[in-house]
Amino acid sequence: MLLAGSPGRASGPRARGRTGTVRGGTGAGTAPVPASPGKSPQAVLQAGVPGAAPAPALLEELLRELQLLLKGMAKGQVKMRRKAWEGREEEEKESRAGTPQAGAHHRVEAAFHCRTRENISVEQRSRQELRFYYIPEREGTFHRGSGLNLTSGQYTAPVAGYYTFTATLRIVRREQRRKGQPGTGNRLRALICVQSRCQHNSNLETVSRLENGSDLFTISVTGILYLEAGQYTSVFVDNAAGSPLTVQSNSDFSAILLGV
Structure with missing residues (x-):
């Protein structure tokens, strides 16, 4: 699902030369790759994608792209959490500033x-x-x-x-x-x-x-x-x-x- 929604997967010479089922669900004159019970993904790709690159190389490229997508998602989550944390810190500062106990305690002089x-x-x-x-x-x-x-x-x-x-x-x-x-x-x-x-x-x-x-x-x-x-x-x-x-x-x- 991550690879299907990634930009650039449905266009370009590389996308047209490979199966559309793995990339985006449609291909250029190629039948979708069926899910065969008892067969490995490598065998399915080799059997259902005529003229494609060898299965190990294709899997390695897919894994690299998946890792890039996961890294992007992780960075986005870190940014969101950091913004939420900073916003909560600002709210706590404003809350403390509005209370009489904020800041240093007043010293009794006499x-x-x-x-x-x-x-x-x-x-x-x-x-x-x-x-x-x-x-x-x-x-x-x-x-x-x-x-x-x-x-x-x-x-x-x-x-x-x-x-x-x-x-x-x-x-x-x-x-x-x-x-x-x-x-x-x-x-x-x-x-x-x-x-x-x-x-x-x-x-x-x-x-x-x-x-x-x-x-x-x-x-x-x-x-x-x-x-x-x-x-x-x-x-x-x-x-x-x-x-x-x-x-x-x-x-x-x-x-x-x-x-x-």
């Missing part, structure tokens, strides 16, 4: 996780800025970049951008409210303030109501703030309760620069 070094007293009806932190040497803690002052408890933004802040405070009530004493204003606020101006700037805040019979509890505040380069934040505890409180040591304060 981040920290610290803890209070000692207990901090907060008197009743007062607001206290938390100070004296340390960087714990434990798995999972981190500190990258500048701006953290462990003594003052203030974190100064090295670059303008969006920062996520979290503070988790463990509080102990030092005195219980007596029975019959009014419980108005028995609240506690945890704040993360910008420039220590908790009433004027945009700040993060959590309000918790103190219940009788609870001596130890936890309060957390978390959120995102936009800081200009050079602005600082710190943690405040606003004690509106009728008894003094203590912020225990190892309370957490952390931040990560999200982006600019």
Whole structure:
């Protein structure tokens, strides 16, 4: 079938001098070569093609042409597969380019996780800025970049951008409210303030109501703030309760620069 469909087999002096049955199905005054069971192809060709070239030479030429045709088909398949592979690679590149994970991972330039070094007293009806932190040497803690002052408890933004802040405070009530004493204003606020101006700037805040019979509890505040380069934040505890409180040591304060 390959030889019958090859170009140049049905024309030319060589084609006219040989059987058309082998080449293209028709010949110049020659009967088709029948398929004889029990006879080899060489015998069939010698018997059915009068005046043709010897069968071995004819078979060798046919094999050479068949090999050329197969080579051409193989090259065509290689080209098709190569084009398909290149097209798939381009699609994968475009797909990767459209995802947030494409390219190198973004390096976090500013981040920290610290803890209070000692207990901090907060008197009743007062607001206290938390100070004296340390960087714990434990798995999972981190500190990258500048701006953290462990003594003052203030974190100064090295670059303008969006920062996520979290503070988790463990509080102990030092005195219980007596029975019959009014419980108005028995609240506690945890704040993360910008420039220590908790009433004027945009700040993060959590309000918790103190219940009788609870001596130890936890309060957390978390959120995102936009800081200009050079602005600082710190943690405040606003004690509106009728008894003094203590912020225990190892309370957490952390931040990560999200982006600019």
